[in-house]
Amino acid sequence: MLLGPPGAGKGTQAGQIVKKLKIPSVSSGDLFRDHERRKTSLGLLAQTYMNKGILVPDDITTKMIIGWISQYGNKGNFLLDGFPRTLAQATSLDESLDKNNNIDRAFYIKVSEDVLVKRLSTRLICVSCQTPHTSARDKIKESNKCVMCNGILYQRKDDKPKAVCARIREYMNKTSPLIEYYANSSILKEVNGENPVPKVTQLIIDSL
Ligand code: AMP
Numbered sequence: 611m612l613l614g615p616p617g618a619g620k621g622t623q624a625g626q627i628v629k630k631l632k633i634p635s636v637s638s639g640d641l642f643r644d645h646e647r648r649k650t651s652l653g654l655l656a657q658t659y660m661n662k663g664i665l666v667p668d669d670i671t672t673k674m675i676i677g678w679i680s681q682y683g684n685k686g687n688f689l690l691d692g693f694p695r696t697l698a699q700a701t702s703l704d705e706s707l708d709k710n711n712n713i714d715r716a717f718y719i720k721v722s723e724d725v726l727v728k729r730l731s732t733r734l735i736c737v738s739c740q741t742p743h744t745s746a747r748d749k750i751k752e753s754n755k756c757v758m759c760n761g762i763l764y765q766r767k768d769d770k771p772k773a774v775c776a777r778i779r780e781y782m783n784k785t786s787p788l789i790e791y792y793a794n795s796s797i798l799k800e801v802n803g804e805n806p807v808p809k810v811t812q813l814i815i816d817s818l
Pocket residue numbers: 616638639640642659660661663664665666667671691692693694695696699768777
């Protein structure tokens with residue numbers, strides 16, 4: 611699983627890891643955004659939290675991800691991106707997985723707050739494949755198209771400054787305690803997320 615503040619590069623790394631290891635992955639944020647686009651009742655509910663930059667309640671999120679795991683993740687290895695994000699989610703996840711098929715490694719992607727704010731405020735997402743881009747990194751300014759699939763890019767509502775501050779606050783209050791939780795179960799691996807993208811991917815793959 612990938613753990614880290616908003617803007618640490620979880621989505622980018624998930625894309626790279628899935629390509630290299632050919633395993634299924636799930637991003638709780640992407641699932642919520644998909645529901646939001648399809649205007650399902652879950653999407654409309656989640657939207658009210660996401661637009662403010664606060665976490666969707668645990669019971670809703672946990673049910674959605676555990677449902678995904680039972681459908682796609684029970685046949686072998688899989689990657690979790692952005693879940694769990696609270697201690698309650700982590701304990702529910704542990705209870706739902708059997709002892710022989712629990713989480714092998716929790717990668718904590720560490721990035722300083724200055725870098726996070728800069729990354730998030732310049733980030734654009736592909737509407738088709740969800741790949742995150744920062745304008746500096748991918749030189750997308752000229753084309754405004756996704757480097758992976760040529761899809762249209764947009765700025766997430768929660769990448770605007772007010773929501774970014776709320777998301778970082780939520781992370782500090784509710785998600786950062788998971789670092790200790792996974793360190794205590796000896797599966798935590800810290801990775802410097804300020805390294806270039808391929809280097810971060812390599813550190814993760816080598817550790818697996
Ligand atoms: P992300 O795409 O991972 O940055 O998530 C975007 C938003 O989706 C977050 O700010 C939350 O509102 C919601 N969200 C994503 N994952 C979770 C989670 N594990 N628990 C609660 N809310 C979540």
